Amino acid sequence: MKKIYLYGNWKMNMNREETEKFYKDFGGQVAGDPALLAAMGKTLEVAVFPPFTSLAAAEGASKNLDKRTVPFLGAQNVYFEPKGAFTGEISIPMLKDFGCAHVILGHSERRTIFGEPDELIAGKVKAVLDAALVPVFCYGETLAEREGDKTFDVVSRQLRAALSGRTPGEAEKIVYAYEPVWAIGTGKSATSNEAQEVCAYSKKLIRELAGSAAMPVVVLYGGSVKPDNAKELLSMEAIDGALVGGASLKADSFLQIYKAYANN
Ligand code: PGA
Numbered sequence: 001m002k003k004i005y006l007y008g009n010w011k012m013n014m015n016r017e018e019t020e021k022f023y024k025d026f027g028g029q030v031a032g033d034p035a036l037l038a039a040m041g042k043t044l045e046v047a048v049f050p051p052f053t054s055l056a057a058a059e060g061a062s063k064n065l066d067k068r069t070v071p072f073l074g075a076q077n078v079y080f081e082p083k084g085a086f087t088g089e090i091s092i093p094m095l096k097d098f099g100c101a102h103v104i105l106g107h108s109e110r111r112t113i114f115g116e117p118d119e120l121i122a123g124k125v126k127a128v129l130d131a132a133l134v135p136v137f138c139y140g141e142t143l144a145e146r147e148g149d150k151t152f153d154v155v156s157r158q159l160r161a162a163l164s165g166r167t168p169g170e171a172e173k174i175v176y177a178y179e180p181v182w183a184i185g186t187g188k189s190a191t192s193n194e195a196q197e198v199c200a201y202s203k204k205l206i207r208e209l210a211g212s213a214a215m216p217v218v219v220l221y222g223g224s225v226k227p228d229n230a231k232e233l234l235s236m237e238a239i240d241g242a243l244v245g246g247a248s249l250k251a252d253s254f255l256q257i258y259k260a261y262a263n264n
Pocket of ligand 1: 009183184186187223224246247
């Protein structure tokens, strides 16, 4: 049974009221579907990643939903120290306090706009694993790197840095998200073959780095996933799911992506 991951990265969007509305619309719609999916031999893991200021609203809103349909709650970033003089930062215990199970790390906007280097991201991956949360590790090349034939070098460098010092058991717990920077927020998704090629390469490399040829590895694709391209992307053999930005902000379009899989 192929398990599909559908993650919504809200970025710096969605206040409390919008968050509550999303939960009401999304939860109400998917109720009953888990049984339907199981009958079709499919399983699905849905998670949403609100901004820190809407985590409480998301946690509160999920209490009103049918338990089987509550999306996992995640954060978009974290700092690796547990507490102290780190103005402006949020710790892992603080995220746990809101019921977060996942944390996005190394998103290209963190790397390019806020200058987060590979080593800092690797430290965060370790801390999140140590705390038994799921790191959703993002990586991917820029347009200049792709055009310069550097895609595999960049992907390899980023994955090696994140996995340096990690055991096979730890490497297996990470959810990897291949997000070509040129496809994020541009409306221009990678083709299903382009995404498949890099996701397949990533799986092979992750298994090599972990020294475990048979290890299960989950790799998502992210970058302009929309209702009209989700079905094709999700049907690719090396793609286990989608990390969705813009199209996850409205319950309706996120649901259409969900249904593209459910009816696939
Ligand atoms: P997008 O963002 O779907 O809006 O392109 C994806 C992401 O950055 O995770």
